[in-house]
Every structure is written in C-alpha cells, then in structure tokens.
Amino acid sequence: MTARQQLSFEDFKKEVLADYKLAVISRECSILGRQEVLMGRGGFGIFGGGKEVPQLAMAKAFKNGDFRSGYYRDQTFMMAIDALSPQELFASVYGDTDITNSPESGGRQMNNHFATHSLNEDGTWKDLTAQKNSASDISCTAGQMPRLLGLAQASKVYRHVDGLENFTKFSNKGNEVAWGTIGNASTSEGGFWETINAAGVLQVPMVISIWDDEYGISVPAKYQTTKENISEILKGFQREEGTNGFEIFTVKGYDYPALIEVFEKAGKIARDEHIPIIIHVTDLMQPIGHSTSGSHERYKSEERLAYEKSIDCNTKMREWILNYSITDAEGAVYKFVANEEEIIQLEKEAAKEVKQAKREAWSNFKQPIQKAKAELLQLLKTIAKKSKNEAFINKHISDFENDMDIHVKPNLVYARKIVRFITEEDFPEKHTLLKWIKDYIALFKNRYGSHLYSQTKHAALNITEILPTYEDNAPEVDARIILRDNFTELFTKHPETLIFGEDTGYIGDVNQGLEGMQEKFGEMRVSDTGIREATIAGQGIGMAMRGLRPIAEIQYLDYLLYALQVLSDDLASLHYRSAGRQKAPLIIRTRGHRLEGIWHSGSPMSGINNFLKGVCILVPRNMTKAAGFFNTMLESDDPALIIENLNGYRLKEKQPNNFGLFRTPVGVVETLLEGTDITLVSYGSTLKLVVRAALELRQFGISCEVIDIQSLMPFDINHDIVKSVKKTNRLMVIDEDVPGGASAFIMNEVVNTQNAYQYLDSKPITLASEEHRPAYGTDGDYFSNKSPEDIFEAIYSLMNEVNPEKFKPLY
Numbered sequence: 042m043t044a045r046q047q048l049s050f051e052d053f054k055k056e057v058l059a060d061y062k063l064a065v066i067s068r069e070c071s072i073l074g075r076q077e078v079l080m081g082r083g084g085f086g087i088f089g090g091g092k093e094v095p096q097l098a099m100a101k102a103f104k105n106g107d108f109r110s111g112y113y114r115d116q117t118f119m120m121a122i123d124a125l126s127p128q129e130l131f132a133s134v135y136g137d138t139d140i141t142n143s144p145e146s147g148g149r150q151m152n153n154h155f156a157t158h159s160l161n162e163d164g165t166w167k168d169l170t171a172q173k174n175s176a177s178d179i180s181c182t183a184g185q186m187p188r189l190l191g192l193a194q195a196s197k198v199y200r201h202v203d204g205l206e207n208f209t210k211f212s213n214k215g216n217e218v219a220w221g222t223i224g225n226a227s228t229s230e231g232g233f234w235e236t237i238n239a240a241g242v243l244q245v246p247m248v249i250s251i252w253d254d255e256y257g258i259s260v261p262a263k264y265q266t267t268k269e270n271i272s273e274i275l276k277g278f279q280r281e282e283g284t285n286g287f288e289i290f291t292v293k294g295y296d297y298p299a300l301i302e303v304f305e306k307a308g309k310i311a312r313d314e315h316i317p318i319i320i321h322v323t324d325l326m327q328p329i330g331h332s333t334s335g336s337h338e339r340y341k342s343e344e345r346l347a348y349e350k351s352i353d354c355n356t357k358m359r360e361w362i363l364n365y366s367i368t369d370a371e372g373a374v375y376k377f378v379a380n381e382e383e384i385i386q387l388e389k390e391a392a393k394e395v396k397q398a399k400r401e402a403w404s405n406f407k408q409p410i411q412k413a414k415a416e417l418l419q420l421l422k423t424i425a426k427k428s429k430n431e432a433f434i435n436k437h438i439s440d441f442e443n444d445m446d447i448h449v450k451p452n453l454v455y456a457r458k459i460v461r462f463i464t465e466e467d468f469p470e471k472h473t474l475l476k477w478i479k480d481y482i483a484l485f486k487n488r489y490g491s492h493l494y495s496q497t498k499h500a501a502l503n504i505t506e507i508l509p510t511y512e513d514n515a516p517e518v519d520a521r522i523i524l525r526d527n528f529t530e531l532f533t534k535h536p537e538t539l540i541f542g543e544d545t546g547y548i549g550d551v552n553q554g555l556e557g558m559q560e561k562f563g564e565m566r567v568s569d570t571g572i573r574e575a576t577i578a579g580q581g582i583g584m585a586m587r588g589l590r591p592i593a594e595i596q597y598l599d600y601l602l603y604a605l606q607v608l609s610d611d612l613a614s615l616h617y618r619s620a621g622r623q624k625a626p627l628i629i630r631t632r633g634h635r636l637e638g639i640w641h642s643g644s645p646m647s648g649i650n651n652f653l654k655g656v657c658i659l660v661p662r663n664m665t666k667a668a669g670f671f672n673t674m675l676e677s678d679d680p681a682l683i684i685e686n687l688n689g690y691r692l693k694e695k696q697p698n699n700f701g702l703f704r705t706p707v708g709v710v711e712t713l714l715e716g717t718d719i720t721l722v723s724y725g726s727t728l729k730l731v732v733r734a735a736l737e738l739r740q741f742g743i744s745c746e747v748i749d750i751q752s753l754m755p756f757d758i759n760h761d762i763v764k765s766v767k768k769t770n771r772l773m774v775i776d777e778d779v780p781g782g783a784s785a786f787i788m789n790e791v792v793n794t795q796n797a798y799q800y801l802d803s804k805p806i807t808l809a810s811e812e813h814r815p816a817y818g819t820d821g822d823y824f825s826n827k828s829p830e831d832i833f834e835a836i837y838s839l840m841n842e843v844n845p846e847k848f849k850p851l852y
C-alpha cells in the first residue's frame with residue numbers, strides 16, 4: 042500500500058468507526074427514550090432502532106440544498122446530517138416547548154417528527170442551499186409522499202424555467218435531490234402509489250427509500266403487499282430504453298458497503314439526470330417493537346424475534362468491522378480495529394454520551410418548571426397567611442408540594458384553584474398572583490398556539506385592498522377573460538409562479554381562464570397533470586416549500602375531497618407544527634357551488650372550513666373579486682384556497698385596467714346593499730340570489746342590508762356584521778352548504794364571537810341547502826338549494842311575525 046493509500050485507509054477507517062459509533066448512539070437513544078416514556082417522562086415514544094445503517098448511507102449521498110420528506114424512523118439520518126442531537130431527541134420525548142431545546146417543533150409534535158428550519162425567527166427564508174433540509178414530518182402514514190413530489194419537482198423547475206436565476210437561496214440550477222423515506226406497510230396507502238406514478242411521469246429527482254421490516258405494527262407483509270415484496274411489484278415502473286420510469290434498487294439493510302454504493306449511485310442518477318429512484322431496503326427489523334404503545338412480543342413468535350435479532354443491522358455492521366481485513370502487496374494487514382476491546386470501548390463511550398445527553402435534556406426541561414413552582418409556592422404561602430381562607434389554601438399548597446408531576450399544568454391548576462379563595466380580599470400579593478397566572482398562561486398559549494397563520498408583514502391580513510380601476514368606457518366581458526388577463530399579468534411579473542392541474546395546460550382550464558397561457562409561458566409553468574388531486578396538492582406544497590409560488594388547480598370543488606387529507610394534514614398544519622419555521626404559501630384554485638348535479642354543485646364549506654384551519658378560505662362572488670384574491674395571496678406568505686363560482690365564467694363583468702395590481706382584502710366583508718330591516722349574510726354564488734330577493738323585497742316595503750363575507754377564514758376581522766345587526770336588529774345567513782354547516786359557523790361568529798345576540802329582536806335564521814346532495818338540472822337545483830323565492834319568503838315570514846298587520850301571510 043502506498044502512503045497515500047494508507048492515508049485514505051485511515052480516513053476510511055475513521056469514517057467507518059464514526060458511522061458505527063453514531064449507529065450505537067442512535068440505538069442507545071431508542072432504548073433510553075423508550076425507558077423514559079415507560080417511566081412517565083414522556084407521553085409517547087417512537088424510535089428508529091433497527092434502521093440505523095441504511096440511514097448512515099443515505100446521509101452520505103445527501104447534499105446541501107437537498108430535502109428529506111420522511112417519517113418517524115429517521116433519527117439516525119437526522120443525526121448523521123447534523124440536524125438532530127441526542128439531547129434534542131430526548132427534549133422532544135419530554136415535549137420541551139423551548140424551540141432552542143426542541144427545534145423540530147417546539148414541543149408541538151410527538152417525538153421523532155423531524156424538521157429543519159427553512160425560516161429564520163422573523164419568518165424570512167434561510168439560504169436552503171447552504172444547509173441540509175428536512176420537511177416537517179406528519180404522523181399519517183405515506184402522508185409524506187405527495188409533498189415529496191413537489192420538493193423534487195422544484196429542482197426541475199429551477200433547472201429549466203428562465204427568470205429564476207436570482208432564486209439562489211433555493212436552488213443551484215436544480216441540482217437538489219428530494220429524498221423520501223417510508224415504511225414497508227405504508228406503501229399500501231394510495232398516496233404512495235399516486236406519488237410513484239406521478240414521479241414516473243414527471244421524471245423528477247426523487248429517491249424513495251422503503252425501510253422494510255416486514256411489519257406495520259402487528260400486521261405482517263402478507264396482509265400488506267401483493268407477493269409480499271414491494272420492489273417486485275414495482276417492477277413495471279422500471280425505466281427501459283426509450284421510456285420514462287424509475288431506477289429500482291434492492292439492497293439488504295445490514296450490508297453497509299453495499300448500501301453506501303447504492304445510495305451514492307442513486308443520488309448521482311437523480312441529481313444529474315432528474316430520474317426518480319426507488320431503493321427497497323430489505324431485511325430490517327425492530328429491536329424494541331413499534332412504539333411505546335405496545336410490545337412486539339405480543340404478536341411476533343419466538344422464532345421471528347430470534348430471526349430479527351440475527352439480522353440486526355448494528356450487530357451485522359459490528360461483525361463486518363471486526364472481520365474486515367485487507368492485505369496489501371507487501372503483505373501488510375489493515376484492519377478497522379485491532380481487537381474487540383476497541384469496539385467495546387467505542388460502544389461504552391457512545392452509551393455514556395447518550396446518558397449525558399438525556400440528563401441534560403431532562404434538566405433543561407424540568408428546570409424552568411421547577412423554578413416557576415418554587416416562586417409560585419413562595420407567593421402562595423404569603424397569600425395563605427394573609428387570607429381568611431388560609432386553611433383551604435394551605436390544603437392546596439400541601440397537595441401542590443406533594444405533587445411530583447413535572448409539567449406546566451400543575452403550576453396552573455393549583456394557582457387557579459387558590460384564586461377562588463381570595464376573590465373578596467385585596468392585598469398586593471393577590472395582584473402579583475393574578476399577573477403571574479396571566480403571564481404564565483400567555484407564555485404557553487403562545488408556545489402552543491402561535492403560527493397557525495403567518496406572523497410576518499406578508500400575512501394575508503396585512504395585504505391591504507387595492508380597488509380595480511376602469512376606463513371610462515370599459516367594456517363588459519365574459520368574466521373568464523378577467524381571470525385570464527389577470528393571470529397573464531401575474532405570470533409576467535412573477536417568474537416563480539406556476540399553475541397545474543387537470544386540463545389546466547393545453548386548453549387553459551375547463552373554463553378557459555388560462556387561455557393561451559401555456560403557449561406564452563411554457564409547459565413547465567402552465568401544465569396538465571394526471572387525474573390525481575392528492576398529488577396535485579402535494580406538488581404545490583413541496584414547490585412552495587422551496588420558494589416557488591405554485592397555484593395548484595383542483596378542477597371542481599367537489600373533488601377537493603381527494604386532496605383534503607394532504608391539505609389538512611400537511612399544508613394547513615405546516616406553519617403551526619414547525620412553530621413557524623417552515624411555510625408553504627400555496628394557492629389552491631378551484632371552482633364550485635351551484636351548477637348541475639351531485640358532484641358539480643356541492644358547497645361542502647363546513648367540512649373544508651374545519652379541516653383547513655391555517656389556510657385562508659376565500660369565496661369570491663365574481664371573477665374580479667377572485668382575481669383580486671390571487672393578487673393578494675401572491676403578495677402574502679399564507680396559503681389559500683380560492684373558490685371561483687362555477688356558473689360565473691360566462692357572466693359579464695366590467696373589464697378593469699389594473700390587472701395584477703388590484704387586491705381583494707382577506708378577512709374583510711363588503712356591504713352590497715344597505716338596508717334597515719334585516720342583515721342578510723352570504724357568500725359565493727348564492728349572493729346573486731340574495732341580492733335578487735332583496736331587491737324584490739324592497740318592492741314590498743322590506744329593506745335588506747346584504748353583506749358579502751368574501752373570506753370565510755379569517756372571518757370578518759373588523760366585526761362589520763355586528764355593526765349592521767346593531768342597525769337592523771335581525772340576521773339571516775344564507776348559503777348552499779348543508780343545514781348546520783358553514784351557516785352554523787357564520788352564525789357562531791356573528792352571534793357569539795361578535796356578540797350580536799344582544800341586538801337581536803328576532804330569532805337569527807340560517808337558510809341552507811337541503812340535507813340531500815344537490816340534484817341534477819334546473820329543477821334539481823330548485824329543489825336542492827334555496828331559490829330567490831325561498832329567500833324572499835323566509836324573510837317575508839320573519840317580517841310577518843314582526844308586523845302581521847303590514848305583512849299579511851303569503852300562504
């Protein structure tokens with residue numbers, strides 16, 4: 042061996058031993074982490090034991106700028122890319138809410154739901170190309186797949202779209218790979234298959250590793266996977282001469298050198314050629330079972346457990362290290378370790394480091410809680426002495442002192458119980474206590490409650506209104522033209538915008554709101570996709586996480602349900618679950634409400650509203666308003682769902698002359714008609730009917746004030762509706778959702794949150810659709826949704842109750 046070869050052997054040896062040590066550290070974390078939970082120091086624990094070695098290999102191929110989209114088993118990988126320390130792992134088991142201790146979610150997520158920070162504390166982007174990135178994990182099995190597609194697609198966009206040269210914080214010419222990980226059993230989920238097919242079509246730089254331990258909790262492969270072999274059945278996706286498709290590798294999870302080779306190769310193909318890759322990593326196992334919720338001895342046989350032990354990747358790597366020996370031409374022998382003692386030493390060190398990390402994490406978690414408890418006890422004792430209820434207070438103090446529970450909660454429970462005994466007294470310490478409680482609650486409300494929406498100056502609520510302007514002789518045009526011309530302006534102004542969906546590209550959407558745009562902006566920015574709403578949403582989320590401004594089109598509102606899991610579990614929770622350190626300002630464009638038949642007329646707004654807390658839900662009444670929302674949201678860093686009116690594209694609207702500039706404000710209502718007898722509140726397509734009914738009622742002496750909500754979430758932030766009710770003293774909410782749906786939400790906002798109840802002289806009324814789904818055709822609509830006649834009569838009979846002399850019964 043030459044001196045140089047010797048040196049490189051020394052480097053190699055160092056790397057191998059460092060890798061093994063990390064594998065041991067990671068395993069120790071799993072074992073001790075589980076113990077901590079079983080001792081009551083954490084609510085739940087799930088760990089990455091049994092999957093250490095392949096993750097070391099994945100980390101070697103993972104470069105700055107790359108993204109991981111994975112699941113709870115990946116702690117070794119996260120440690121290997123330096124994005125997780127053992128101490129941080131334990132902090133998240135304890136649920137430490139200090140984000141410096143638990144950077145992955147600041148205590149909001151279960152442990153091992155990893156994330157790196159894409160955003161600085163002030164919400165501005167970090168340089169993602171200068172760090173190794175991980176999207177924030179979600180618990181839903183395979184839920185990480187749809188976004189993986191978008192994370193990978195972003196590289197393709199950055200490589201091929203002109204005008205993105207300045208986006209250097211996000212990409213270096215599209216040389217970034219998105220790495221997915223998924224458990225074998227989770228490949229049974231639809232999201233996995235949809236992603237695989239879409240990635241094969243799109244040809245994006247994505248490497249999916251399947252960690253195969255032949256189980257999904259207690260359910261073995263024979264109930265999960267056809268032929269019990271995922272790479273076998275994926276073979277049809279293998280690319281061939283002249284076709285698109287995947288490269289597929291299979292490798293044993295304990296074979297360290299083979300794993301390194303496969304991951305290097307996969308990374309290179311994906312990075313250079315933008316080809317998606319599947320790596321099926323077999324022969325993995327679970328040394329301590331699935332999670333702390335159970336023990337696998339319950340469902341695995343003795344033989345199975347013994348077999349698993351025999352393929353433990355850490356043990357196998359250890360054996361490989363011990364047995365490794367090469368002899369050079371001169372007969373000199375090279376080994377990683379001289380004897381087993383050396384390796385035992387390394388293992389002892391690793392175990393010691395983990396113990397120390399655990400101790401520090403626990404002390405960091407417990408110290409502020411105990412400090413608060415000590416302060417509080419001192420204060421409570423003084424209060425007890427001064428109070429006439431000393432005996433009662435002392436009982437609580439003594440319970441508090443004996444309570445060994447180390448959480449924030451007991452501090453508040455006892456303090457708040459004691460407040461009840463001093464309501465009639467007044468001394469300085471009482472006020473100190475009241476302030477202490479208020480401040481302590483505020484601190485943790487913020488730690489647990491911040492960042493559902495953006496808190497930056499780009500938050501949707503901070504983007505102010507700009508009205509559309511018109512030439513004197515502005516023509517009335519088909520409303521879809523207004524959308525088209527506005528999108529054209531936006532796409533010219535913002536090279537980072539792209540739009541995609543079913544029939545979105547070549548024909549420019551089913552209603553031609555994008556007519557001619559593909560020709561103008563290219564297939565990469567205005568594109569058709571397969572019929573696959575979940576991954577359309579995922580594409581949008583992933584690309585938005587990498588600095589692009591995607592508009593994902595869901596062809597009809599009713600089909601949003603296919604994407605709802607992704608939008609709810611991933612998009613809506615992203616900013617919140619990462620405690621404001623990741624964002625995906627995705628805009629979802631769709632069209633819905635009243636048209637023709639069960640799946641093209643639905644208005645399932647209550648479901649959407651409830652599932653998408655964290656996303657702006659915008660319901661414009663016409664296309665000028667809709668275009669204004671697109672303009673607003675592109676200035677904002679919040680995500681949004683914009684629902685256009687299906688029956689509005691061919692209606693005439695006056696053509697503005699400030700396309701791309703006028704903005705519809707989020708969270709602000711608009712009064713369309715002023716009136717004095719009743720406030721009518723509605724949104725979307727229904728508004729036209731409400732206005733018609735209101736005008737007809739005018740002829741009969743009933744004066745209606747009509748308010749367009751425009752934005753279901755955030756809702757009427759200026760509380761303008763209650764101002765109207767104060768004047769009219771009557772309220773009716775009209776929509777096309779089911780009874781008790783969005784109308785109940787609106788009623789609660791107005792009557793309860795805005796306190797309109799105190800101004801009401803009549804029962805507040807909701808007028809929604811029938812409970813059954815909207816039936817086909819003109820008459821189906823008439824008997825499913827509320828018509829202007831229904832609205833007229835409902836208001837008229839309310840006025841009949843108020844003044845039966847003036848408003849004689851209709852029937």
Ligand SMILES: Cc1ncc(C[n+]2csc(CCOP(=O)(O)OP(=O)(O)O)c2C)c(N)n1
Pocket residue numbers: 114180181182223224225226227228252254256257258331
């Ligand atoms: C959509 C969904 N269904 C069920 C669960 C409950 N669950 C959590 S992990 C798991 C098994 C996953 O097995 P596998 O994908 O093989 O990963 P492993 O834990 O074996 O690494 C299940 C059923 C979940 N988290 N999400």
Ligand SMILES: [Mg+2]
Pocket residue numbers: 224225226252253254255256257258
């Ligand atoms: Mg499994």
